[in-house]
Amino acid sequence: MDVHVADHPLIAHKLTYLRDKRTDSPTFRRLAEELVTLLAYEATREVRVEPIEIETPVAATTGIKLANPKPIIVPILRAGLGMLDGMVKLLPSAEVGFLGMVRDEDTLEVTTYANRLPDDLTGRQVFIVDPMLATGNTLVMAVDYLAGKGARDITVVCLLAAPEGIAHLESELASTDIPVKVVVGTVDERLDEKGYIVPGLGDAGDRLYGVV
Ligand SMILES: O=P(O)(O)OC[C@H]1O[C@H](OP(=O)(O)OP(=O)(O)O)[C@H](O)[C@@H]1O
Numbered sequence: 001m002d003v004h005v006a007d008h009p010l011i012a013h014k015l016t017y018l019r020d021k022r023t024d025s026p027t028f029r030r031l032a033e034e035l036v037t038l039l040a041y042e043a044t045r046e047v048r049v050e051p052i053e054i055e056t057p058v059a060a061t062t063g064i065k066l067a068n069p070k071p072i073i074v075p076i077l078r079a080g081l082g083m084l085d086g087m088v089k090l091l092p093s094a095e096v097g098f099l100g101m102v103r104d105e106d107t108l109e110v111t112t113y114a115n116r117l118p119d120d121l122t123g124r125q126v127f128i129v130d131p132m133l134a135t136g137n138t139l140v141m142a143v144d145y146l147a148g149k150g151a152r153d154i155t156v157v158c159l160l161a162a163p164e165g166i167a168h169l170e171s172e173l174a175s176t177d178i179p180v181k182v183v184v185g186t187v188d189e190r191l192d193e194k195g196y197i198v199p200g201l202g203d204a205g206d207r208l209y210g211v212v
C-alpha cells in the first residue's frame, strides 16, 4: 500500500483550524473543502489521461485530457460528503457513487446502510473520500466492497489518519491483489480507548452536520 502524507504548511495551517473545537460548522465545511482540493493535487497525480490535438491561436499542438471512462468519486457518508464538492471541483467530469457506512460507537464495527454505485467497476479509477481513517474498519470494508465490483485502481483521500488504522488497512490488503494508494493530510499520534484519533478533531460527521 502506497501512503502519501502531505507535507505542506498550508495544509498544516488549515488542519489546525479544522481541529480547533471552537471552529463552527460553516467554517469546518469550508476548511474541509479547501483541504481536499489541496490533497487532490497529489491524489490525482496518476489520473488517466489521453492525448488530444488542439490548436492554440498560434499553432497546432498535442495536449492531454482525462481519459474515458472517467474516474468515479466515492464519498463515505456522512462525513465523506464534506469532501465531495472539493474533489468534484477538480474532477468535474467524474461520476459520483455513494457508500453509507457507520461504525458502532461501542464495538467500532461497521455497518453499510446505503450504496449507489455502478455494478461493474472493472477498469475504473476510484477515489474514495472520507476525512477520518481511525481503526481502518470502515476503509477495509469500503475497499473490499469496491474490489468486489472489480475496482483495482483505488485511491483513498483522508484528512487525518491514525497509525493503527494505516497499519490495519495495509495488513488487510497485503494478502490481496488490490493496489491502494492513501493520500492523507497528516498522521496523528494514536487512537484513544474509544477509537477516536488523538489529537484528531472529534467526530467529523457531527462537526460537519451536527449530532443526530
Ligand atoms: O476507521 P474507522 O474506525 O472505521 O472510523 C472512521 C469512520 O468514522 C467516521 O464515520 P462515522 O462512522 O462516525 O459515520 P458518520 O460519517 O456518519 O459520522 C469517519 O467518517 C469514517 O467513516
Ligand SMILES: O=c1cc[nH]c(=O)[nH]1
Residues within 6 Å of the ligand: 079, 132, 134, 195, 196, 197, 198, 200, 201, 202, 203, 204, 205
Ligand atoms: O476520531 C475520529 C474517529 C473516527 N471518526 C471520527 O469522526 N473521528
Ligand SMILES: [Mg+2]
Residues within 6 Å of the ligand: 079, 203, 204, 205, 206
Ligand atoms: Mg461520525
